[in-house]
Amino acid sequence: MGHSTSLWNPMPELEIMKDCNGVEQVALRVPRGASARVSLLGGQVISWRNERGEELLFTSIKAIFKTTKVVRGGIAICFPQFGNCSALEQHGFARNKMWSIDYDPPPLPPNGSNGKVFVDLLLKPSEDDLKCWPHCYEFRLRVSLSMDGDLALISRIRNINGKPFSFSIVYHTYFSVSDISEVRIEGLETCDYLDNLCQRERYTEQGDAITFESEVDRIYLSTPNVVAVLDHEKKQTFVIRKGGLPDMVVWNPWEKKAKSMADLGDDEYKQMLCVAAAAIERPISLKPGEEWTGSLELTAVPSSYCSDHLDHLLGTT
Numbered sequence: 001m002g003h004s005t006s007l008w009n010p011m012p013e014l015e016i017m018k019d020c021n022g023v024e025q026v027a028l029r030v031p032r033g034a035s036a037r038v039s040l041l042g043g044q045v046i047s048w049r050n051e052r053g054e055e056l057l058f059t060s061i062k063a064i065f066k067t068t069k070v071v072r073g074g075i076a077i078c079f080p081q082f083g084n085c086s087a088l089e090q091h092g093f094a095r096n097k098m099w100s101i102d103y104d105p106p107p108l109p110p111n112g113s114n115g116k117v118f119v120d121l122l123l124k125p126s127e128d129d130l131k132c133w134p135h136c137y138e139f140r141l142r143v144s145l146s147m148d149g150d151l152a153l154i155s156r157i158r159n160i161n162g163k164p165f166s167f168s169i170v171y172h173t174y175f176s177v178s179d180i181s182e183v184r185i186e187g188l189e190t191c192d193y194l195d196n197l198c199q200r201e202r203y204t205e206q207g208d209a210i211t212f213e214s215e216v217d218r219i220y221l222s223t224p225n226v227v228a229v230l231d232h233e234k235k236q237t238f239v240i241r242k243g244g245l246p247d248m249v250v251w252n253p254w255e256k257k258a259k260s261m262a263d264l265g266d267d268e269y270k271q272m273l274c275v276a277a278a279a280i281e282r283p284i285s286l287k288p289g290e291e292w293t294g295s296l297e298l299t300a301v302p303s304s305y306c307s308d309h310l311d312h313l314l315g316t317t
């Protein structure tokens with residue numbers, strides 16, 4: 001997908017490459033071997049690998065690489081809306097826009113990125129963009145990789161408008177899983193959810209943990225800040241920690257919908273699961289000059305490490 005070029009790069013610890021369409025990608029690498037790759041198209045994380053070089057995010061083999069369209073997989077930023085509830089494009093425009101690298105970002109609190117390799121991206125509206133969504137904003141996205149290979153995304157959205165505006169945001173994360181039937185999500189038990197398959201009707205989760213045997217498309221509400229995705233076959237658990245993002249989208253298209261999607265292989269629904277930290281139910285409102293911060297941190301650990309530790313993290317003991 002990407003190859004190295006000799007682009008001018010004021011941050012030598014980052015490698016800047018171009019994909020087959022000439023879209024710049026930034027590679028983050030830490031000494032023990034974990035890595036991540038971020039595309040300037042959409043500010044999308046398109047790869048996250050552990051220290052053994054194993055890919056942890058799903059990308060479809062039928063993904064379409066264009067200069068104006070989000071790739072099916074990775075972590076896409078849905079902003080300023082989720083779904084297609086207004087005249088804006090599905091899931092908002094941010095994921096289809098070209099972001100830039102911000103070489104001089106305003107500082108984050110000191111503990112934010114200590115000992116991490118990171119890149120800061122910036123999205124601002126063009127004149128044309130203001131015709132579709134008439135609000136001036138600065139969207140800063142820091143993608144960082146810790147020395148242990150944990151991936152973090154911190155968003156800062158500032159209102160530089162004369163008037164208030166509000167938005168929804170989702171980190172649309174496709175986890176790579178061994179087999180969807182072997183996967184369960186822990187941490188969302190007893191949460192209410194809106195079912196996208198039933199006109200967003202509201203239900204309460206009843207089960208012990210969420211498992212999958214048909215299409216699921218839900219927005220869980222007021223969710224805990226730590227949720228885990230357990231993959232029994234791979235004996236691997238993803239721990240999702242989030243801040244400022246009360247909701248969580250859970251999506252698997254299953255067989256029939258997968259077959260209707262041009263950029264997803266017919267059987268690929270088995271190898272993917274979207275669990276996406278979000279703020280949807282109550283849009284975030286910003287007055288002029290205000291800034292909102294939201295964060296996502298992903299860790300992949302062997303399931304054996306998890307059993308006790310996870311109970312503790314999820315607050316079940």
Ligand SMILES: O=P(O)(O)OC[C@H]1O[C@H](O)[C@H](O)[C@@H](O)[C@@H]1O
Nearest residue numbers: 090091196217218249250251274
């Ligand atoms: O195909 P996309 O526009 O990327 O949307 C993919 C999926 O995103 C979310 O998870 C929604 O809840 C689904 O309803 C939607 O099908």
